[in-house]
Amino acid sequence: MSWITEYVRPKIRGLLRRDVPDNLWTNCDSCSQMILTKELHRAMNVCPHCGHHMKASVPDRLAWTFDNGECTRIELPPAPVDPLGFRDQKKYTDRLKDARAKSHLDESLIVAHGTIGGHPSVVGVMAFEFMAGTMGAAFGERFVAAARLAVLQKSPLVIFTASGGARMQEGAISLMQMPRTTIGVQMLKEAGLPYIVVLTNPTTGGVTASFAMLGDVQIAEPNALIGFAGPRVIEDTVREKLPEGFQRSEYLLDHGMLDMVVKRKDMRETLARVIGLLMRTPVTPEGGKLEATPAATMPDAAPAAPAA
Incomplete structure (x- = not known):
């Protein structure tokens, strides 16, 4: 084997190789599209391509x-x-x-x-x-x-x-x-x-x-x-x-x-x-609680029956 095969080629491969995490990409169960795991987590594990909920x-x-x-x-x-x-x-x-x-x-x-x-x-x-x-x-x-x-x-x-x-x-x-x-x-x-x-x-x-x-x-x-x-x-x-x-x-x-x-x-x-x-x-739009509304005064409550 020549010095190119034994020395140069491994050196070139070492320079080109990058450590890629095993969990960098995730496959969608539904459409099989590849999704960046970080992007998928930001989307609450919902596929951005087909909307599948994983x-x-x-x-x-x-x-x-x-x-x-x-x-x-x-x-x-x-x-x-x-x-x-x-x-x-x-x-x-x-x-x-x-x-x-x-x-x-x-x-x-x-x-x-x-x-x-x-x-x-x-x-x-x-x-x-x-x-x-x-x-x-x-x-x-x-x-x-x-x-x-x-x-x-x-x-x-x-x-x-x-x-x-x-x-x-x-x-x-x-x-x-x-x-x-x-x-x-x-x-x-x-x-x-x-x-x-x-x-x-x-x-x-x-x-x-x-x-x-x-x-x-x-x-x-x-x-x-x-x-x-x-x-x-x-x-x-x-x-x-x-x-x-x-x-x-x-x-x-x-x-x-x-x-x-x-x-x-x-x-x-x-x-x-x-x-x-x-x-x-x-809850109000600001996140605070409103007081509980009695059933008799709620908008959909039935009107009181007239007195006999």
Whole structure:
């Protein structure tokens, strides 16, 4: 080999090589366009080319939801780690350790409180990055704790859903969380407090079959997959071609399953407006609260009946 091959060529390659971070670019899940990761984060993980709403991490979701991104996470009650001693290809305990290491979270539901448009609020965010946001015994404990905190603070509870359903490693125990979370919703209703659900992509399985569809107001992000079973499973079962956009946010809105579909950039403002209406404490354009308006003097209140 000549000195050009052994010496000159490596030198030239070394001069031309630049250290490029692995996460500099991100591929859009929908249109496959390459997007600068920094630009994507500034756009709240919404593709600037096609408007597709990508998955969001728990810290990002909390930062986008609360005023100035400021909130306080609450300490949540512990739950049995491996109630069934389950094992498939790996031990369930090992899967939990891996999920915690990769996501930097301890479970699939994180709860925090702060203000949204000046309104004190309790927010629960499901972490799809933690075992696909599945629902187990720990999840049920956390959901009820969030409901109790909302009742204690006399605040609304907002839940962002993103889940593959019940956690198979906990068997029937995971299914028991469906009525358990329903009890948490009932606690809010008995206290006269708003329960708002924001459905994100995807929301499926036992989550959809329980607390995710019990909100006083049902909001969804655009084009989110929402359903119990997946479209392919349903198509194979009924042996019919499903309608275009079946189980997507816009389809469910057209068929009365949702109250509104809201873009991510408008979510905080929408939540603030909805909470203000339900709590009867609207917010001024400057962000300050107005006094609550008695129902009898509200513009849409029915006139008093004439005296007999």
